[in-house]
Amino acid sequence: MNPEPNSWWDWEHAIAVFPDLLLQGFKITLVATVLGTLLALVLGLIVAIIRRSTPPIINGPVTWIVEFIRMTPLVVQLVFANLVLSPYVDSSLAIGIWVLGIHYTTYMAEVYRAGIDSVPKGQWEAATALSLPRLRTWRAVVVPQAVRNTLPALGNYAISMFKETPFLFVIYVPELLNVAQNYGSTHFRYTEAITLAGLIFLAASYPTSLLIRRLEKKLA
Amino acid sequence: MDGVIGFFQDLGPNLQLVWDRMPMILDGVQVTLLATVLGGALALVIAFVFGIAQVSKFMVVRGVARVFVEFFRGTSLVVQLFWLAFVMPQLPYPLGFRLEPLLIGVLALGLNYGAYAAEVVRGSIGSVPKGQYEAISALSLSPARGMLRIVIPQAWALMLPSLSNLWIQLLKGSAIVNTVLLYDLFFQVEQLRDRTGTWFAYSFALLSYYLIAWLIVILMNGLEVRAKHRIGRGPALSQSWGSLFRPPGTSGRSARVVRDHSEAKLAGPMGGGGLA
Numbered sequence: 001m002n003p004e005p006n007s008w009w010d011w012e013h014a015i016a017v018f019p020d021l022l023l024q025g026f027k028i029t030l031v032a033t034v035l036g037t038l039l040a041l042v043l044g045l046i047v048a049i050i051r052r053s054t055p056p057i058i059n060g061p062v063t064w065i066v067e068f069i070r071m072t073p074l075v076v077q078l079v080f081a082n083l084v085l086s087p088y089v090d091s092s093l094a095i096g097i098w099v100l101g102i103h104y105t106t107y108m109a110e111v112y113r114a115g116i117d118s119v120p121k122g123q124w125e126a127a128t129a130l131s132l133p134r135l136r137t138w139r140a141v142v143v144p145q146a147v148r149n150t151l152p153a154l155g156n157y158a159i160s161m162f163k164e165t166p167f168l169f170v171i172y173v174p175e176l177l178n179v180a181q182n183y184g185s186t187h188f189r190y191t192e193a194i195t196l197a198g199l200i201f202l203a204a205s206y207p208t209s210l211l212i213r214r215l216e217k218k219l220a
Numbered sequence: 221m222d223g224v225i226g227f228f229q230d231l232g233p234n235l236q237l238v239w240d241r242m243p244m245i246l247d248g249v250q251v252t253l254l255a256t257v258l259g260g261a262l263a264l265v266i267a268f269v270f271g272i273a274q275v276s277k278f279m280v281v282r283g284v285a286r287v288f289v290e291f292f293r294g295t296s297l298v299v300q301l302f303w304l305a306f307v308m309p310q311l312p313y314p315l316g317f318r319l320e321p322l323l324i325g326v327l328a329l330g331l332n333y334g335a336y337a338a339e340v341v342r343g344s345i346g347s348v349p350k351g352q353y354e355a356i357s358a359l360s361l362s363p364a365r366g367m368l369r370i371v372i373p374q375a376w377a378l379m380l381p382s383l384s385n386l387w388i389q390l391l392k393g394s395a396i397v398n399t400v401l402l403y404d405l406f407f408q409v410e411q412l413r414d415r416t417g418t419w420f421a422y423s424f425a426l427l428s429y430y431l432i433a434w435l436i437v438i439l440m441n442g443l444e445v446r447a448k449h450r451i452g453r454g455p456a457l458s459q460s461w462g463s464l465f466r467p468p469g470t471s472g473r474s475a476r477v478v479r480d481h482s483e484a485k486l487a488g489p490m491g492g493g494g495l496a
Contacts, residue, residue: 194307
């Protein structure tokens with residue numbers, strides 16, 4: 001393959017691995033990020049509302065579980081879930097997405113909580129004054145205002161999840177880094193594959209974080 | 221599930237197994253702590269160097285710092301780890317050598333989280349009120365001295381909650397280092413699994429990491445109380461021992477940050493805006 005193993009960079013390897021990285025690896029990475037983010041967005045809001053509106057007997061354990069998940073490594077959670085669930089679930093990607101989603105739920109719940117706290121007290125009072133039902137108060141008054149405030153932070157967590165998808169490597173999900181690693185070990189040439197994988201992460205995450213920074217300025 | 225039932229049935233013998241393997245587990249704990257502390261120290265140095273460089277008045281310095289920070293934030297921790305472990309040995313002469321696994325772990329963790337922490341440092345310095353900078357020139361302190369004695373002590377109090385969260389992130393990230401042959405806590409607990417079953421071994425692993433994370437929280441809470449006290453914004457540590465055990469992400473500030481742009485970068489349980 002490569003006549004001169006001591007060169008810094010071999011375009012042949014780069015060209016050979018690039019399509020696989022983009023079409024297989026990056027695709028899986030994106031799927032995991034998008035689904036994981038959706039999961040975390042929905043579950044995070046539910047957790048935040050539960051923590052805000054239930055008695056201590058529910059709120060206490062929920063708070064503790066959230067904190068426990070947030071303070072323990074994603075990698076350990078991934079391998080644990082994969083070992084326990086793989087007899088019942090065929091796809092390790094699905095397990096990975098759920099674990100990513102639940103892990104980030106604990107971050108996003110905290111963001112929502114801050115957002116809910118930032119809704120002025122008068123809004124709650126107005127809802128009571130208009131005798132809006134509880135569900136409607138949340139849906140039509142509190143959540144729309146809370147979410148607007150939290151959009152940049154939520155977006156940042158989505159990007160951060162994107163960059164943590166390589167952790168799925170430990171449960172053999174063929175995401176971007178795994179594809180690169182496989183190419184490296186079969187051709188015994190890691191330079192191009194892993195470097196390109198890193199550059200793809202940079203090329204996707206940097207523009208997105210610039211967009212979010214603009215959104216942040218616009219909403220502020 | 222039978223796994224859960226087995227967990228309780230075999231709890232006694234399993235704890236005995238943990239006891240028997242304690243030397244190995246403690247080795248693992250030591251490696252995890254070493255990677256977390258050294259990686260954290262490297263991250264802190266990088267954070268201050270590149271955080272302060274980003275508010276430099278020289279455009280070149282700002283530019284270089286910006287590129288460094290965006291590069292190490294953008295390319296993903298695991299990719300950096302693999303790059304150091306697999307790509308570096310294959311590079312030609314001046315760079316082509318194999319690093320010690322511990323060095324690989326410390327470098328990857330320190331560079332990656334250091335880049336995130338640099339954003340926190342930059343944001344905190346930016347949140348120190350403008351009047352303080354005016355006071356520096358009014359007192360005709362040199363810029364360096366003003367930075368050291370006026371700005372940094374105030375920024376330090378602001379950045380500690382986010383640094384605390386990032387350090388916990390770093391600890392959690394360190395669980396990946398066994399993929400580059402560094403035998404950390406997670407690796408040693410995985411060795412337990414054959415004998416104790418999945419539920420016990422992994423519960424033990426998660427609980428161990430949870431306890432280590434709390435050590436970080438308590439230490440950083442203590443530093444935060446001290447830093448606030450020193451700039452006259454809070455009680456002394458000796459009067460507020462309870463605040464040591466405050467869980468992370470609930471520093472009271474998080475409630476209003478989302479609306480305040482200057483502090484938005486510090487929001488959220490892991491440094492929020494500064495993170496991505």
